[in-house]
Amino acid sequence: xxxxxxxVEQRAVLxxxxxxxxxxxxxxxxxxxxxxxxxxxxxxxLGVTGPGALGxxxxxxxxxxxxxxxxxxxxxVAGGLRDWLEIGDVVVATKVYSYHGGRSEDxxxxxxxxxxxxxxxxxxxxxxxxxDNAWAAALPETPGVHFEAIAAGDVVLNSTTSPVARKIRRxxxxxxxxxxxxxxxxxxxxxxxxxxxxxxxAISDRADGTKSTTDREGGQRVAxxxxxxxxxxxxxxxxxxxxxxxxxxxxGNAPTLPTIRSTSVARDNAHVGQQIGVNFGAGWPGGGR
Numbered sequence: 001x002x003x004x005x006x007x008v009e010q011r012a013v014l015x016x017x018x019x020x021x022x023x024x025x026x027x028x029x030x031x032x033x034x035x036x037x038x039x040x041x042x043x044x045x046l047g048v049t050g051p052g053a054l055g056x057x058x059x060x061x062x063x064x065x066x067x068x069x070x071x072x073x074x075x076x077v078a079g080g081l082r083d084w085l086e087i088g089d090v091v092v093a094t095k096v097y098s099y100h101g102g103r104s105e106d107x108x109x110x111x112x113x114x115x116x117x118x119x120x121x122x123x124x125x126x127x128x129x130x131x132d133n134a135w136a137a138a139l140p141e142t143p144g145v146h147f148e149a150i151a152a153g154d155v156v157l158n159s160t161t162s163p164v165a166r167k168i169r170r171x172x173x174x175x176x177x178x179x180x181x182x183x184x185x186x187x188x189x190x191x192x193x194x195x196x197x198x199x200x201x202a203i204s205d206r207a208d209g210t211k212s213t214t215d216r217e218g219g220q221r222v223a224x225x226x227x228x229x230x231x232x233x234x235x236x237x238x239x240x241x242x243x244x245x246x247x248x249x250x251x252g253n254a255p256t257l258p259t260i261r262s263t264s265v266a267r268d269n270a271h272v273g274q275q276i277g278v279n280f281g282a283g284w285p286g287g288g289r
Contacts, residue, residue: 001045001069002231003060005181008220009076010048012228017044025066029059039236045069049181052154053098057184064192071122071196071238074185075231077223078150078177079157079207081168086203087214088143088222090230091177092126093199094118095149098183099172111171116186119196123147125237126198135233136226143202143226150199151175152183157207165207177201200234202227 004010010032014020020034029047036042045067049055056074064072078091085091096116103110118126127147129135136142151172159165168175182199189197204223205214 001047001063001067001071002073002075002235003047003049003056003063003181003185004074004076005049005051005056006076006220006224007048009224009228010046012221012224013044013046013075013232016228016232017046023066025062027062029062031063031066036232036236042236044232044235051180053152053181053184054154055184056181057188060185060188061192064188064195069195071119071198071235072185072189073197073231073235074182074199075227076179076181076201077204077220077227078179078201079205079211080177080203081151081207082176085146085176085206086144087205087219088226089203090143090145090226091150091201091203092118092123092145092147092230093150093177093182093201094123094147095174096182096186096199097149097151097172097175098153098187099151099168099175100153100155109167111167113172114183114187116183116190116197118198122196122198122234122238126234129230129233129237135230139226139229145230146176148176149174150182150201151178152180152186153178154180156180158205158209158211160208177203178207196238198234200227200231202230 002013004013014032016037017034018037020032023031023033023045032046034044036044045063047059047063049059094117098114101112101114103112130145133142151168155164157164157178168178179201185199186197189195202223204219205211
């Protein structure tokens with residue numbers, strides 16, 4: 001499954017899907033279900049959570065229960081926290097920090113963070129994709145791909161000197177990007193069991209007060225396009241034995257499809273996530289075990 005937070009992220013993923021049909025959840029959530037172009041055995045469910053960790057967590061759980069995916073991705077845009085990151089660079093989250101937790105005292109704030117790491121098998125496959133850059137063949141230029149930590153919280157960061165910026169620099173110094181959904185996504189995935197999960201983001205702004213200018217120049221569209229391209233290439237590259245589920249093509253079983261989730265950054269650094277579902281269980285339209 002692929003989850004996104006913003007429509008610009010959703011549209012970027014839809015460009016890679018064919019035979020797309022709507023799937024309505026009993027509670028009203030509408031997912032787009034299709035197959036990866038050129039990968040007819042890879043079915044994908046795509047959902048939009050809206051900005052923020054609460055919506056991401058709720059719809060991640062809903063998507064998991066509805067489709068029983070073999071892997072999940074949150075795909076979208078993010079703000080960059082390093083000068084060496086270029087607009088459009090892809091960041092695969094090796095670790096997701098939830099940076100809001102802590103204890104507030106008279107003289108100081110004592111940080112009590114939570115963190116979730118990427119699924120090992122998915123990370124190993126993802127690290128091989130940039131070797132020949134075939135994943136970026138359809139892009140105007142090949143962006144950089146980085147495997148680094150990401151910070152997530154319900155704040156749009158557009159400053160390098162604000163209290164939030166200083167807190168992240170001091171306590172989460174290995175984070176190179178910031179967004180708003182992956183902490184909720186990661187927690188829901190953790191509670192759902194051993195489902196491979198990954199966040200794929202691309203840099204849409206520098207979180208330094210220039211977001212409005214970067215957005216006007218098309219930073220979000222470029223970032224959403226690049227994140228979607230990497231995410232769908234990763235979904236196609238995942239082998240059936242890297243994810244739990246049935247054997248692709250086996251009699252009576254639906255093809256095993258990896259599910260990928262990603263997060264995107266929306267207006268004012270809000271991040272949107274996208275989810276790709278590969279390997280549908282009985283819950284997928286047309287799927288079964």
